[in-house]
Amino acid sequence: MNKKPIIKPDVKESFQYGDIVSWKFRDTITPVRGKFAYRFSLTFSTGIVIPMQKGGYSTKTEALKAKEFAIAELHSKRFIPFEYTLKEFFDYWLYYYMIDERKISYHTFCSYRNVIYNYFLKTWDPNSKITDIERDDIKKGLDSIEKVSVLLLSYTVLKGAFTYAKNHQMIRINPVLTAIRMKKKEYPILSIPQISLLLLKCKETKAEMYIPLLLTLTTGLRISEVIAIKFSDIDWWEGELHVRRQLGRTTSNDGEADNRLCTQEVKTKSHSGERDIPLGDFVIDELIVARHKYETVQKSNPQFQDLDFVCFRENGLPYNRGNLGKSFKELLADCNLPKMRWHDLRHTYATVLKENDISLKAISVCMGHNGTGVTKDVYINLPEEIYDCEKVIGNFIIDILPQTDFVFDIQISEKDLLELLPQKVYNTVG
Missing domain, CATH: 1.10.150 (DNA polymerase; domain 1)
Incomplete structure (x- = not known):
């Protein structure tokens, strides 16, 4: 089925000129219909040169002052060449x-x-x-x-x-x-006991949502980034996750032919969205289990597509960002937790880091923000130095889980470890 293309409205040509890069003013003030004006030209980054005139001044002195003010605004990048509705x-x-x-x-x-x-x-x-x-x-x-x-x-x-x-x-x-x-209103923030309850209840009743939920809470990823994670993005030795893409629908409707209209691999939201995030040991353990499940389903299902997604359906295809919404609402209700969006879990993640004295810069990097401005507008100001978050995130994992020995859902054999982990990591296991 063909999708309706996006129809762009017509816009003024001046939007395409680019930024002002230089200017040239006439030395003299010009009389125009009993008033006075100053004339100049602007050169834009696309190479276009536009002549301009500003007039209506009663005296030459008034026009001259306006000209000097315009030059000052051009130097400070406050001059407005065109007005738009x-x-x-x-x-x-x-x-x-x-x-x-x-x-x-x-x-x-x-x-x-x-x-x-x-x-x-x-x-x-x-x-x-x-x-x-x-x-x-x-x-x-x-x-x-x-x-x-x-x-x-x-x-x-x-x-x-x-x-x-x-x-x-x-x-x-x-x-x-x-x-x-x-x-600004307060974002809903979960406490450590609430996070623990949410994860445990999810693992018991909605297992298909457990890995996406765990990764969101422990890495601060957007849902579109979580569903895009592949096993090849995990550095098992360093305990890091390499975020390099997100899944979604493109504005050009790519992917329609192969029935993946809403799960196309696209670039991260911004350049800073490409980042490396430390993973706690427990998260690594759970990802090992997820990888074992992946290989088991792959062998048992002839229709399975080997696409390497960590969050995968029974046929190997990834989830789209809307698949988990209903289950998430049900999970919140089962845990008697307040209504919230999946995206609000990012604010819980950042708040945990903030309360553990992680710098504003570090939180901004982990969340994939372009700079500290967005992070600062949501959370309180913090020291500007950046340092490793791994220890705090590790403590975060310890805090949100029950104080009992972790037991794998399935047995991990020596062969599994050799296949899943680099030899360097396997040799460190005592």
Whole structure:
């Protein structure tokens, strides 16, 4: 079945000019219809040169001061060469920048589109200038959103969009961060006893969800990253997980032919999404068991596809991000825990690290954030030095599990160890 392609709206050509790289002003002030103006040209990164004129000044002195102010703004990257309406800006940012440059997944595109066009542009006048938007307007837009999951997503959309606008000289001041601080709600955070209960109950009643849940709680991965993990991504000797991809649907509908429309291997959300995360010994143990199960199912099922996914179905295919939602809600209810999204488990992970005095920088790296700004906006400020998280994560694992000896669900033979672990690791087993 053919999928409807994404139709991009037309946008102004000036969006494609790039950033201002140089400028040239006329030395003289020009009289225009009884008023005065200054003339100049801007050169953009694409090589396009655009002549401009700013006028309407009553005197030459007034025009000269305005010219000097414009030059100062160009040097400080606060000069705004073109004005755009909110709709013009969001059309470009979502359909051209986020799709073409950021290569967002289809799921992310749909989520962002919903927030922008069903909330923001229904609260704000789409034809108002983006330069006219102030903090109170942002807060009004946020106040129109009642559902917590949509509200949290809106923070991401607003910060990304308005930061882009500020960096590319479409607005002078970014009003978003102060508005979000005024509006921000607490994320649901699980305690250590609640985490322990959740994992144990999951292992007993929803075994297929246990490995994804364990990895989310102990690595802070996004669900799209968890389902993309392969056994080849695990460094058994170093006890590290190499995050290099996520699964999702692309905006170009790749994968339709092989029935993997929603489980395409795509790049991580950002460049910093490619990261190495330390694994606790217990997590390694559980992954060894998962690998043994993988090989057992592979041998017993002729239809099994050997794709190497850690979180796999009976036929070897991976899960998609929506498969675990219903089971997760049921698990929370069985444990008498508050309602939350799977994504909220990332905040629990980061909070545990924060409470163990891990630096803001280290938490940011582990979570795959572009910088400490996002992490800092969600959690309190911490020292800026970075150091190894492995010890704390190991303690985290110890804390959330019962104080009993771990017993494998299946027996691991010497042959299994030789196949699953590098020889160097096997030789260290006493």
